[in-house]
Amino acid sequence: MIVIFLGPPGAGKGTQAKRIVEKRGIPQLSTGDMLRAAVKAQTPVGLQAKAVMDSGNLVSDDIVAGIVAERIKEKDCRRGFMLDGFPRTLNQAELLDGILTDQSRELDIVLELQVDNEALVERMKTRIADTKAAGGDVRADDNEETFRHRLEVYNRETAPLIPHYGKKGVLFAVNGMKSIDAVSLEIDIVLDSVKDGVEGLH
Numbered sequence: 001m002i003v004i005f006l007g008p009p010g011a012g013k014g015t016q017a018k019r020i021v022e023k024r025g026i027p028q029l030s031t032g033d034m035l036r037a038a039v040k041a042q043t044p045v046g047l048q049a050k051a052v053m054d055s056g057n058l059v060s061d062d063i064v065a066g067i068v069a070e071r072i073k074e075k076d077c078r079r080g081f082m083l084d085g086f087p088r089t090l091n092q093a094e095l096l097d098g099i100l101t102d103q104s105r106e107l108d109i110v111l112e113l114q115v116d117n118e119a120l121v122e123r124m125k126t127r128i129a130d131t132k133a134a135g136g137d138v139r140a141d142d143n144e145e146t147f148r149h150r151l152e153v154y155n156r157e158t159a160p161l162i163p164h165y166g167k168k169g170v171l172f173a174v175n176g177m178k179s180i181d182a183v184s185l186e187i188d189i190v191l192d193s194v195k196d197g198v199e200g201l202h
Contacts, residue, residue: 001026001080001195002105004087006161007113009150010120011176012183016113017084019184024191027076031064031085038067045070065095072103080108088158093165109194110165111187113176117151 001024007013021028038046039053045066049059068086071077087093100107124147131138165171172190176183 001108001191002100003080003082003108003191004110004165005082005084005113006110006158006165007176008115008117008120008154009147010124011113011115012180013084013113015180016183016187017082020082020187020191023188024080026080026082028082028084029068029071029077029086031068034067034071035059035064038070043067043070061089061092061095065092065099068096069099069102072099072105087161090160090164093161107168107170109191110161110171111190112162112171112173113183114173115176117155119177120151121147 003020003026005013005017017028020026035046035049039050040046045063049063049067052059052063064086068083072081083096087096096107121144124142125144128138128142162171172194174183174186174190178186
């Protein structure tokens with residue numbers, strides 16, 4: 001099963017993704033981790049990425065797509081995988097479509113965690129207050145202004161993927177405002193229904 005997880009920062013994707021990995025036995029592929037691994041392994045596309053990063057520039061969509069294409073050919077991805085942080089834009093979504101077509105694979109489901117933006121801001125404030133109360137360190141960039149900027153970037157660049165995948169018939173929205181366990185249960189029901197449909201095709 002090939003899964004993409006969408007949702008704004010602070011929506012709880014990390015928590016839910018971990019549960020999906022544990023329950024479904026598919027790897028969670030983060031673009032950051034894949035990038036570091038490709039650079040370390042000195043693959044051709046990893047060397048390309050290193051040269052770009054060493055010059056202080058951002059890695060292009062084409063290079064990131066090349067790293068994703070390499071990674072999903074590995075043995076642990078045969079039964080499926082979950083993409084985290086890719087695609088972030090419509091251009092990246094189109095590159096992913098091409099990768100999957102080239103490898104004769106299909107995207108099974110795009111999970112969208114739906115949450116209210118203002119509720120996310122309140123969650124973030126509560127998290128910071130709880131961390132401070134417990135004597136923990138709060139990151140310098142963990143503040144309302146930075147968080148609102150991250151939300152704006154998500155709404156501008158990544159949210160357009162929602163109608164894109166909606167048209168393809170693979171988008172499933174989950175109410176992310178519920179408790180962690182309730183959200184997990186809703187995701188399980190959706191994934192089970194898709195899994196049954198996928199298996200029925202083979």
